[in-house]
Amino acid sequence: AQSVTQLDSQVPVFEEAPVELRCNYSSSVSVYLFWYVQYPNQGLQLLLKYLSGSTLVKGINGFEAEFNKSQTSFHLRKPSVHISDTAEYFCAVSPQANNAGNMLTFGGGTRLMVKP
Amino acid sequence: ETGVTQTPRHLVMGMTNKKSLKCEQHLGHNAMYWYKQSAKKPLELMFVYSLEERVENNSVPSRFSPECPNSSHLFLHLHTLQPEDSALYLCASSYTGGEQFFGPGTRLTVL
Numbered sequence: 432a433q434s435v436t437q438l439d440s441q442v443p444v445f446e447e448a449p450v451e452l453r454c455n456y457s458s459s460v461s462v463y464l465f466w467y468v469q470y471p472n473q474g475l476q477l478l479l480k481y482l483s484g485s486t487l488v489k490g491i492n493g494f495e496a497e498f499n500k501s502q503t504s505f506h507l508r509k510p511s512v513h514i515s516d517t518a519e520y521f522c523a524v525s526p527q528a529n530n531a532g533n534m535l536t537f538g539g540g541t542r543l544m545v546k547p
Numbered sequence: 548e549t550g551v552t553q554t555p556r557h558l559v560m561g562m563t564n565k566k567s568l569k570c571e572q573h574l575g576h577n578a579m580y581w582y583k584q585s586a587k588k589p590l591e592l593m594f595v596y597s598l599e600e601r602v603e604n605n606s607v608p609s610r611f612s613p614e615c616p617n618s619s620h621l622f623l624h625l626h627t628l629q630p631e632d633s634a635l636y637l638c639a640s641s642y643t644g645g646e647q648f649f650g651p652g653t654r655l656t657v658l
Contacts, residue, residue: 435589465646474551474637474649475590521590534603535647537590 433458433524435538443544446514452507452541454496454522462524464505465535466496469519478520481505492516517545549573551650553638559656560628568623568653570638578643579621581613584635584652596621597643628657 434457444450456462463482467475479490486498496507505522522538551572560566572579581593595603596615610632612624621638633656639647 467649472651474553474651475639476649477646480646534595535590535592539589 433460433462433526433536435522435524435536437520437522437538437541439541440539441542441544443546444512445546447511449510450508450512450516450543452520452522452543454505454507454538456503456505456522456524458503458524458526461527463527464496464498465523465525466490466494466505466507467521467523467537468492469521469540471518475521478507512543512545514545514547516543518543551638551640551648553636553650553653555653556651557654557656559658560625561658562628562630564628565624565626567625568636568638568655570621570623570640570650572619572621572638572640572648572650574640574648576640576642576645576648577618578641579615579618580639580641580647581621581623582637582639584637586634590637594623625655628655630657633657 436455438453465480466478468478469475478494479488481488481498489495494509498505519540519542521540523535525535554569578597580595583591593607594613599615610627614622635652637652638650641647
């Protein structure tokens with residue numbers, strides 16, 4: 432089984448400041464890692480994913496994340512945030528050996544609040 | 548229509564009502580999913596269908612009944628729900644083993 436912990440339920444930050452949203456996971460098997468964003472009254476949209484290869488992954492809207500296997504972390508970062516980045520961000524994992532769909536386990540979410 | 552669509556977007560029902568949520572994907576995927584998103588709780592996977600067969604049922608109460616008539620459509624039939632079932636219900640689809648694409652959700656309120 433897998434579990435995902437997002438340590439911060441809310442992160443307030445001023446516009447144009449850098450931000451890091453933390454994600455740690457626990458799993459007995461190798462996993463794929465994902466970050467999703469949810470804007471108000473909308474479904475989830477994939478920001479980026481780590482499947483293999485380089486541990487630094489770049490996604491949409493200027494976000495990036497780094498996979499750290501020894502620390503079982505996959506923190507999300509952006510060097511300069513915009514008001515439009517205000518949303519809920521979800522970290523998720525799925526076991527690599529899965530032939531029946533992508534069984535995602537989500538963290539509790541982090542609400543990013545960008546202030547002018 | 549493109550992507551994953553869900554209807555209705557909002558639903559209010561009494562505990563004795565029977566209603567259904569509909570999800571349709573226009574992406575050619577072969578797996579579909581139902582999730583429940585409650586306030587203060589992580590997203591919970593409810594059901595997974597792959598190639599129109601149910602492959603995962605995460606101990607969901609029987610008052611929720613899924614139906615997948617073909618690879619493009621997924622339903623969630625609701626009956627005798629409880630107020631604690633009020634939540635945002637999200638549908639997603641994917642290729643088997645691939646990334647999931649989500650619909651906008653149905654906001655369900657049970658009175």
